[in-house]
Amino acid sequence: MNILLTGFEPFGGEAINPSWEVARSLHNQVIAGATVHSRCLPTVFGEAPRVLAEAISVVRPDLVLALGLASGRADVSIERVAVNLIDARIADNAGARPRDVPVRADAPAAYFSTLPVKALLHGLRAAGHPASLSLSAGAFVCNQVFFELQHHLAGRGVKSGFIHLPALPEQAARTVPTVPSMGLGAQIDAVRLALAIALSGDEDPALAGTDEGSPTS
Numbered sequence: 001m002n003i004l005l006t007g008f009e010p011f012g013g014e015a016i017n018p019s020w021e022v023a024r025s026l027h028n029q030v031i032a033g034a035t036v037h038s039r040c041l042p043t044v045f046g047e048a049p050r051v052l053a054e055a056i057s058v059v060r061p062d063l064v065l066a067l068g069l070a071s072g073r074a075d076v077s078i079e080r081v082a083v084n085l086i087d088a089r090i091a092d093n094a095g096a097r098p099r100d101v102p103v104r105a106d107a108p109a110a111y112f113s114t115l116p117v118k119a120l121l122h123g124l125r126a127a128g129h130p131a132s133l134s135l136s137a138g139a140f141v142c143n144q145v146f147f148e149l150q151h152h153l154a155g156r157g158v159k160s161g162f163i164h165l166p167a168l169p170e171q172a173a174r175t176v177p178t179v180p181s182m183g184l185g186a187q188i189d190a191v192r193l194a195l196a197i198a199l200s201g202d203e204d205p206a207l208a209g210t211d212e213g214s215p216t217s
């Protein structure tokens with residue numbers, strides 16, 4: 001069994017991206033009998049999903065997890081929905097800043113993660129890792145990669161999804177006001193566990209709902 005695990009190169013003027021630091025530290029590790037193949041995606045619209053599709057055809061994964069940095073988020077953020085929208089707040093690493101365009105004109109408005117998101121949430125929390133479910137991966141390169149990933153694998157029986165990670169402490173130390181952060185070791189442990197949970201089975205529908213933080217709760 002093979003796992004494809006991706007992270008992103010630094011972007012937005014940062015020198016480091018925890019998503020790639022986590023992915024590269026797990027490269028070649030065997031988790032629950034599956035070998036991790038890690039790849040670094042460029043933070044460039046169009047290029048990132050191309051590199052991802054190429055990696056899928058080479059690795060032939062049984063599971064794909066894409067990781068990205070969401071500076072400002074306080075925990076391991078399990079994305080539920082990829083939306084068919086690009087609306088960049090900042091330029092990507094090639095200087096492009098597309099606004100209000102679809103990821104794919106010929107595709108649905110959204111795709112759901114096919115990972116067992118609640119099993120991930122409860123499993124991570126039970127093991128002492130702060131985690132939450134998220135209803136938006138934004139409208140930048142991460143969301144484009146997540147959307148193209150779900151589109152590419154739709155109906156193929158390969159589970160796939162996206163997790164956003166918080167900033168590293170050294171990144172948080174340079175922000176005013178300080179953003180929340182999580183150490184690299186803790187991020188690595190959380191992603192390793194998430195991969196084991198994702199491989200181990202399907203969603204249990206009895207797991208509690210989690211709409212805390214929604215406007216109606």
Ligand code: PCA
Pocket residue numbers: 008011017019043067068069070137138139140141142143
């Ligand atoms: N985070 C950005 C793109 C690359 C990354 O790590 C995002 O959330 O879209």
